[in-house]
Amino acid sequence: MQALRALAALMVAAGHAQFEAANLAARAGLAFAPATWLPWPAGVDVFFVISGFIIVHAAAPLHGRPGARRVFLAHRIARVVPLYWLATSLYLALAWLRPGLLGGTAEGPATLAASYLFWPTARGDGAVQPLYSLGWTLNYEMAFYVLFALALPWDRRRAAAGVIALLAGLALAGRLLPPLPVPLAFWSDPIVLEFACGVALGLARQEGLRLAGPVRLALAVAGLVLLSLAGDAPTLPRCLAWGGPAALLVAAAALGPAGTGGGAWRPAVMLGDASYALYLVHPFVVRGVRMIIEAGGLAGRVGLWPLTVLMLALACAAALLVHRSVERPLTRAGRALLDPPSGPAPAVHKV
Numbered sequence: 270m271q272a273l274r275a276l277a278a279l280m281v282a283a284g285h286a287q288f289e290a291a292n293l294a295a296r297a298g299l300a301f302a303p304a305t306w307l308p309w310p311a312g313v314d315v316f317f318v319i320s321g322f323i324i325v326h327a328a329a330p331l332h333g334r335p336g337a338r339r340v341f342l343a344h345r346i347a348r349v350v351p352l353y354w355l356a357t358s359l360y361l362a363l364a365w366l367r368p369g370l371l372g373g374t375a376e377g378p379a380t381l382a383a384s385y386l387f388w389p390t391a392r393g394d395g396a397v398q399p400l401y402s403l404g405w406t407l408n409y410e411m412a413f414y415v416l417f418a419l420a421l422p423w424d425r426r427r428a429a430a431g432v433i434a435l436l437a438g439l440a441l442a443g444r445l446l447p448p449l450p451v452p453l454a455f456w457s458d459p460i461v462l463e464f465a466c467g468v469a470l471g472l473a474r475q476e477g478l479r480l481a482g483p484v485r486l487a488l489a490v491a492g493l494v495l496l497s498l499a500g501d502a503p504t505l506p507r508c509l510a511w512g513g514p515a516a517l518l519v520a521a522a523a524l525g526p527a528g529t530g531g532g533a534w535r536p537a538v539m540l541g542d543a544s545y546a547l548y549l550v551h552p553f554v555v556r557g558v559r560m561i562i563e564a565g566g567l568a569g570r571v572g573l574w575p576l577t578v579l580m581l582a583l584a585c586a587a588a589l590l591v592h593r594s595v596e597r598p599l600t601r602a603g604r605a606l607l608d609p610p611s612g613p614a615p616a617v618h619k620v
Contacts, residue, residue, distance in 0.1 A: 270541070271544075275537050277544065278316075279585075289580065317463035324468070327341075342415075344607075353549060388452060463516070479525060480520070
């Protein structure tokens with residue numbers, strides 16, 4: 270599963286690295302054709318299914334326990350918020366120092382507050398995105414955490430079924446009701462069904478479902494083939510075109526025996542551990558590398574595909590460094606602040 274998280278983050282980073290390489294090629298009058306054998310933004314869809322699966326796993330000891338909601342939300346906030354707030358603040362600092370550097374537009378204090386509070390709001394350009402645009406995925410993540418917290422007083426099966434029903438009801442309301450306010454319209458996008466798929470897979474694993482190796486391999490191959498066939502502009506809704514194959518990939522990773530994370534898989538597991546840092550940090554790295562190459566007039570000498578690989582390698586290195594030296598200490602500090610010890614408490618799996 271950690272290796273799949275690494276793949277999902279790399280897909281998003283690869284899409285952005287190729288975008289920067291294409292911009293550089295256009296400015297330098299060079300030819301560059303981005304790879305199209307996978308829809309790179311679909312890494313987000315893989316993340317959403319993984320998130321649904323992992324939250325079922327992480328919350329397993331909490332169902333029906335006193336204070337379960339507080340513990341669960343404290344751990345989720347400590348895991349997600351500090352690094353995102355840091356990335357958003359860095360983005361704002363760079364935008365203030367070099368207006369136009371990151372392609373953003375000037376926004377008012379309301380949009381700024383909404384960006385830090387994970388509240389979907391329309392920017393001046395009409396996009397329903399926070400100031401640091403990658404945070405749109407976290408607006409879904411945080412809403413999903415709140416929904417899951419509501420179900421924690423129930424047992425595992427009823428909680429999973431309740432969350433799936435809530436997500437399905439949201440998606441249905443978004444299709445059947447009149448135009449909704451921006452936050453509800455955002456949260457009722459059918460993409461939320463990808464979390465529901467992850468929850469279903471998480472429950473299936475906890476109930477003991479395991480698939481044979483050949484079946485899991487077939488699911489993984491089918492997921493990659495279907496993603497490739499869907500392409501960057503699928504005709505089907507995103508939750509089907511990209512979310513369906515993502516669910517197959519997660520099923521292949523999740524419904525097998527427990528892995529050791531050693532041997533040849535160790536580098537992928539390490540990058541999977543740092544996948545959140547990779548997701549948030551890579552735009553700064555790939556944009557910075559592009560600017561350095563452009564300022565030095567080195568695009569023709571380096572080559573655009575070697576440059577793309579360099580961007581990804583540096584982004585991975587930066588993510589591993591940030592994960593170890595920044596993200597993990599921030600998460601520990603956040604848990605200590607939000608969930609101080611007050612006697613025996615149920616353990617929550619580290620994710």
